[in-house]
Amino acid sequence: MTSTSPVRFAAVGLDHAHIHGQIAGLIKAGAEFVAMATDDPSSGVAHQVRERYPDVPYVDDGHALIARDDLDLIVTAAIPDQRGPIAVAALRSGKDVVADKPGCVTHDQLEEIEKAVAESGRFWSVTFSERFEVASAVKAGHLVREGRIGTVVQTIGLGPHRIGDRGHLGGNAGRPDWFYEKERYGGILADIASHQIDQFLWYTDSRTAEVVTSSVGNFANPDKPGLQDFGDLLLRSDHAQGYIRVDWYTPAGLGTWGDGRLMILGTEGYIELRKYVDIAGRDGGNHLFVVDGEKTEYIDCSDVELTYYPDLVRDVRDRTTTAAPQEHTFETMRLALTAQQNAAVRGAAQ
Structure with a gap:
């Protein structure tokens, strides 16, 4: 990604309606919605996303989408117990991650995410939309x-x-x-x-x-x-x-x-x-x-x-965590769990 090219993102997991705000917020902030994938394409939310963004390709294999090297960011509103594994896979593939809340559902998942953040140098942001x-x-x-x-x-x-x-x-x-x-x-x-x-x-x-x-x-x-x-x-x-x-x-x-x-x-x-x-x-x-x-x-x-989504896009570019400090996100989920x-x-x- 160059300083003038848009941040490119994909949505993996379309199970909760919070994905609408995440996608719209990133697009408004200048990011490019490249592709989408989900385990349940028959869900009502998945249908809505595909209807709202008919020109964005739907990919059957979410794992293959995460592994693509032309993406900067993965956003997910999958079923909550899948958000942690999706985040870990994306982080280890060199992508930043924006997850709907809860970002994970167990302490073990949180520990895996913390390790992946530390080892990849990428960030994990949980969209506390309230x-x-x-x-x-x-x-x-x-x-x-x-x-x-x-x-x-x-x-x-x-x-x-x-x-x-x-x-x-x-x-x-x-x-x-x-x-x-x-x-x-x-x-x-x-x-x-x-x-x-x-x-x-x-x-x-x-x-x-x-x-x-x-x-x-x-x-x-x-x-x-x-x-x-x-x-x-x-x-x-x-x-x-x-x-x-x-x-x-x-x-x-x-x-x-x-x-x-x-x-x-x-x-x-x-x-x-x-x-x-x-x-x-x-x-x-x-x-x-x-x-x-x-x-x-x-x-x-x-x-x-x-400012959350504009800050996220800048964070991807500048390698910062101004939208939500990383330790704050970790501590919030630790306390919730x-x-x-x-x-x-x-x-x-x-």
């Missing part, structure tokens, strides 16, 4: 770094989801079988709560943390014991605390898939994000409220620039 692709979350980062609310001492992250959300289903009638198999999706804390763990580390400026306690449960879907429909955990670093709650209980009456919220408590004020909906309030998403020593302010963040592994199991959950 921060990277949410304008209000980007704005909150700016306010925190500016010192608007003093020193951040706690975050409260809420990540409710809806099982029947059409956008995540890729047009299918229901969730695929792997959605109900814990070993395949990794468990609710490894999966969803990795978003909120990423945010805790980022907004509190914590390099590492410990999982104080964690739990998972199945309280509304006893016929699907592999589905963990509730989870929570407590985090603690040397200067901050965090509480996280995730679930699959969003009611049909809400106009979006989940009322994602983040509260950031500082020593001189606080910030609250209503990322996707202001219930019975303002239209749309990206609502930010900040209270400090001088005033209470509402900020519409809809025009805030998202630890919380999942050590969680108390309640209700009908396996």
Whole structure:
């Protein structure tokens, strides 16, 4: 790749709708979408990707695609238990990797990825879209770094989801079988709560943390014991605390898939994000409220620039990790996997 040639990428694994944002973000940032492959070309998401990008070749053999020497980057939203092996293969083939969250589902997979990163000199980035692709979350980062609310001492992250959300289903009638198999999706804390763990580390400026306690449960879907429909955990670093709650209980009456919220408590004020909906309030998403020593302010963040994908493209060119520091990504997944592994199991959950 020369300094003037575009970053060339392929998508390997088209099982989750997050691939749409990943592909679109990279293309908007100037990267070239060269090819795609997936183990299940019949999935609703795979059909959508092929319809949206009819001129991009579909390749039957994902392993052969990863091995091609005309690619710089592999992006994947495969079934979660396959994301780790795809990443390792791509790294060892000399490609950088952008994986949907969770980037992997076991500590062994994470260890293999860390080894492959160290040996290849390439990077592994996990798309924590609830921060990277949410304008209000980007704005909150700016306010925190500016010192608007003093020193951040706690975050409260809420990540409710809806099982029947059409956008995540890729047009299918229901969730695929792997959605109900814990070993395949990794468990609710490894999966969803990795978003909120990423945010805790980022907004509190914590390099590492410990999982104080964690739990998972199945309280509304006893016929699907592999589905963990509730989870929570407590985090603690040397200067901050965090509480996280995730679930699959969003009611049909809400106009979006989940009322994602983040509260950031500082020593001189606080910030609250209503990322996707202001219930019975303002239209749309990206609502930010900040209270400090001088005033209470509402900020519409809809025009805030998202930088993750442009930063990724520059990282490929410049051999940097500005989009997400590599150690931050490793630590986020380590904490998510630890919380999942050590969680108390309640209700009908396996």
